[in-house]
Amino acid sequence: xxxxxxxxxxxxxxxxxxxxxxxxxxxxxxxxxxxxxxxxxxxxxxxxxxxxxxxxxxxxxxxxxxxxxxxxxxxxxxxxxxxxxxxxxxxxxxxxxxxxxxxxxxxxxxxxxxxxxxxxxxxxxxxxxxxxxxxxxxxxxxxxxxxxxxxxxxxxxxxxxxxxxxxxxxxxxxxxxxxxxx
Numbered sequence: 001x002x003x004x005x006x007x008x009x010x011x012x013x014x015x016x017x018x019x020x021x022x023x024x025x026x027x028x029x030x031x032x033x034x035x036x037x038x039x040x041x042x043x044x045x046x047x048x049x050x051x052x053x054x055x056x057x058x059x060x061x062x063x064x065x066x067x068x069x070x071x072x073x074x075x076x077x078x079x080x081x082x083x084x085x086x087x088x089x090x091x092x093x094x095x096x097x098x099x100x101x102x103x104x105x106x107x108x109x110x111x112x113x114x115x116x117x118x119x120x121x122x123x124x125x126x127x128x129x130x131x132x133x134x135x136x137x138x139x140x141x142x143x144x145x146x147x148x149x150x151x152x153x154x155x156x157x158x159x160x161x162x163x164x165x166x167x168x169x170x171x172x173x174x175x176x177x178x179x180x181x182x
Contacts, residue, residue, distance in 0.1 A: 002177075003124060005145055006112045008131045012087055013103040015048050017057070024052035026104070029090060031083035034058060035075070042067050044078055046089055059099045061089055091133050105134045113145045124180040135171040138164070138178070146180065156180065 015027040027048035036043045042065050045058030061078075062070065077085045089095050090103060109132075118124050128141060142162065143153045156162045157169075164178035 001125070003118045003126045004114060005126055005128045005141070006131055007109055007128065007134055007136060007141065008112055009087065009105075009109050009134060011108050012083070012090060013105045013108045013134075014051070015059070015090070016102040016104055017048075017100070019050040019053065019055055019057070021055040022050060022053040024050050026051040027057060029086055031086040032081050033061070033078040033086075035078050037067065040067050041065065042070055042075075046086055046095075059089075059095065059101065061095060087132070105136070109134050109136070111141055111144050116147075119147060122182050124182075125177070126180070127175070127177045129175045130173055133173040135173045137170070138166070138168045138172055138176065142168075142178065142180070 012029045012031070015029055016025055017027055018025055019027070028051055029046060029048045032047045034045045034047055042062055043060075044062040044065075046061055048057050048059060049055070050057070074085075096102070118126075124146070126142075126145070128138070139150055139153050139157070142148070143150045146153075148156075153162065161181045162168065162178055163181075164176060166172065166176045168178070
């Protein structure tokens, strides 16, 4: 029987970027936007706050964009300070590259295993699905989901008792499956 695990975000990740005021490298996104119109051109920023000094910085979302080329739904969501839109934009590689930022997902996700009934079986087949692009080590997910120490998971992988079509060392942010043979 296939078990389905889901890696779900619990909050917005920390934005890694240098603060101009205090040289801190961590910002908190709270889902607030600033939209500025200059005649027919539109600028929009996702506002982030420095974790140390509280200084506000803006991550460019739209820059000198013609108003008619912006979808009205997108503009409405920005005016409403939609936190789901903020999460989408933080995960957008174009926005991250344009603003030269990285994301720190530590403490911003959880693993939903659907219960503990799979722990007593001899063979466990698991499908891991990511609700968002959250880079996590598969060894950490397996250890947390099976209630095993990380060293034990590494040993089981080395012995060939945990097998997968993807490499289990390193970070993944895409769906994968694995089999654990006790």
